[in-house]
Amino acid sequence: MDKSELKKEILKLKKEKNATIVAHYYQNDEIQEIADIRGDSLALAIEASKLDSDIIVFCGVKFMAETAKVISPKKKVLLPVLSAGCPLADTAKKEAVLKRKKELNNPAIVSYVNTNVDVKTISDICCTSANAVNVVKSIKEKRILFVPDKNLGEYVKEQLKDKEIFLWDGACPTHDEFKVDDLKKLKKEHPQAKIAVHPESSKALRDAADFVGSTSGIINYATRTDADEFIIGTEEGILYELKLRNPSKKFYIIGGKAICYNMKKITLKELYEALKEEKHEILLDDETIELAKKPIEKMIAIKRN
Structure with missing residues (x-):
């Protein structure tokens, strides 16, 4: 199936199975686009717990899906790609x-x-x-x-x-690899740009920033700040939400790119298969929960x- 067919099937299955698709801001654009809820890991888990859905398809990495299961133990939580772990x-x-x-x-x-x-x-x-x-x-x-x-x-x-x-x-690995020299180069090219970085970045990056905050914090900062240009120090999947909320503003990722390869493992194909077969369920025992x-x-x- 091509992407348009996959999207149709996913939406059909979601309705049939009373499922909700949640996606982290670092996911591929196609996943964020089809998700019912986008957010950072905790916000997604909390929002998912409020829903009447029987199934939560968590498009993120394993610890995020585990957190959703802990908060919503009676719901079936699926992680489309089980190998999507977190090196940190x-x-x-x-x-x-x-x-x-x-x-x-x-x-x-x-x-x-x-x-x-x-x-x-x-x-x-x-x-x-x-x-x-x-x-x-x-x-x-x-x-x-x-x-x-x-x-x-x-x-x-x-x-x-x-x-x-x-x-x-x-x-x-993604945040720790940002280099001050790359930041300085971007700042020289875009002297009016505000610098917003995640606190998982090094001290040198944090000290050079106008704003240090979470993924959601960076999005909110860029949205409420009058500046037209921003230098961003976090995973590049954030650009989907940043551009959606701020179509007239420009964003530059430090170093040109910043990819969490585990986050990018989930595609429409994996999402479709997980939902269709209800596979890769997160199972935790009662004591752990x-x-x-x-x-x-x-x-x-x-x-x-």
Whole structure:
């Protein structure tokens, strides 16, 4: 089938099966276009939980689909490509995190939502890039092990001097590869452009930016700011939403491109097959769901910037 036929079949199946398609902002344009809901990982999981759908087709990576299952345990959650993992999340294994916690004399564990579900089960609270500072500020513990993104953890540490924050040695390959020289080159070519970067980027990038924030935060910043040009430091899938909301503005990705290859694994073909066969279901046992739900629910209660 060609793309137009695939789209027709997907829409037909979605209606027949009472399914909702959710897509992260880093997905391929064709997936974002056909999705019922677009957003960042936490927003998608929360919005999906409010729906009456029997099936959630989560177009993202595995930890995102797991989070959706934890929040909506009675719904069938499908991940169109099971191998769509997250290299950042995979840097933190449950046993390794527990070992590090013991070595540090039992600090509180704050785990970024970009962790696999087993790490969430041993976390005191989770956070997103949009509320990480507020989450760490909210807990009474002064000593914290922040897992797994060292750049986001460093960003939090810079703003909360009263906390002793230990950083896990993990980083997102896409965000960590942004180079200051590439940023300077773009800024020279577009001197009026505002710079907006994700906190998973290095300190050098964050220090050079006009705005540091989550995927949703970057979109909102570019939409409400009067500037006509923006230099963006996050995965290039964000351009779909940025251009949709701001058709007259121009956006430039640092280095010319920034691709998360796991995010880009899902195409219309995989989406169609997953929905048709209801395959690649995310299955979690009751204990895992209950343990992971507690830090996630605490996270949801904290204000996002």
